[in-house]
């Protein structure tokens with residue numbers, strides 16, 4: 445039954461294969477010889493299969509876990525360097541016809557404030573986001589063919605790209621909307637989106653159907669096969685994710701890697717990113733109602749194992765996680781984080797007050813401003829990056845993967861990160877952040893290996909000081 449190349453959800457995410465994988469992982473959780481050989485294979489930095497990675501996830505040997513963390517840190521350094529890309533979610537509308545039991549946007553929720561941004565509202569939201577320094581957004585919307593049809597999403601994307609406030613610009617719009625048709629994916633591609641993100645929520649079909657009792661999202665196959673349709677529609681950067689807490693994490697982890705293997709097998713390119721959200725408290729949602737919550741230790745182990753299993757796939761941590769948890773997992777392989785996020789509709793221009801009826805999707809755990817996040821990242825030794833160059837230079841899909849596999853990040857992404865950080869420091873940073881950032885840029889310019897690239901980067905940084913913007917390699 446199991447066939448990574450099949451286009452049928454139940455064949456590329458075969459329940460039987462996942463169960464066998466988990467049994468194999470249980471049988472070998474103390475098989476140190478096998479575990480050592482898997483870690484050895486991971487050291488080649490070309491990834492692991494879902495079976496191999498599942499054995500490591502089942503392993504509880506402290507020394508082996510330490511080795512896994514160490515390797516994850518090394519792979520992160522080799523492929524991604526010390527850059528962390530920043531983005532913000534933008535909630536367009538929370539109208540939704542689905543019945544997802546973990547999400548407060550579910551149709552039966554009558555007390556949440558239903559809101560949908562007009563194009564004028566979007567101008568206000570995006571202006572506020574630009575004034576913070578954001579260059580990259582992920583747009584979010586509930587599923588509602590009447591209130592949020594594809595035309596509304598497309599018009600919103602056009603509006604977002606058109607807004608130029610002071611030196612601000614949104615240069616990449618990623619899209620997290622419900623599974624849709626090939627034709628609609630093609631329209632999104634033509635609208636110039638970056639990554640199409642869709643969380644699977646759970647790979648376990650039976651649970652999936654119970655967790656999505658009503659609405660179009662109930663259809664497991666349609667949802668699970670969405671990335672294939674997106675790729676058929678020409679989108680070659682897709683972002684996977686599981687909502688941890690809904691089902692057994694070991695099942696989800698195997699499913700997630702099988703999904704990545706499937707995309708690689710069928711389309712020749714794996715997922716661009718993987719997100720690892722955990723269920724959070726929201727309006728009428730209590731995370732304690734879900735039995736499969738995972739501890740911070742398991743969460744960190746999953747992050748490290750994703751990093752060593754799919755080294756070329758970016759990993760995203762949102763503000764669902766606290767500063768402490770983010771700090772813990774950053775070195776284990778995270779490449780992108782959101783900052784200063786608002787999960788309410790219209791929340792950037794007009795933050796909701798505590799006594800107002802909320803429109804938010806979930807409670808944010810990291811409430812810091814973007815400047816605080818940038819400052820914090822630099823103090824931890826990271827380069828905050830607002831880079832959007834790859835997608836704008838057409839380096840998407842396998843072209844980005846090639847750059848990553850050839851470890852050209854230091855000659856390309858590294859200077860791009862420094863130049864976009866420089867823009868941030870010039871236009872938006874607080875005094876202390878600016879000071880730390882300037883010193884960091886001076887230091888990090890020296891780490892560019894190619895002398896010509898280094899020279900050019902110096903010149904661009906100088907030109908940014910002189911008022912020019914938007915340089916990229």
Ligand code: SAM
Pocket residue numbers: 546547548584585586587620621622623642643645661686687721722723724725726729764805806
């Ligand atoms: N409605 C679209 C869909 O169905 O995919 C858009 C995505 S929704 C705005 C973004 C994601 O938030 C969902 O895919 C889900 O994983 C996550 N989410 C929903 N409720 C949540 C909660 N209570 N805590 C944390 N994340 C949640």
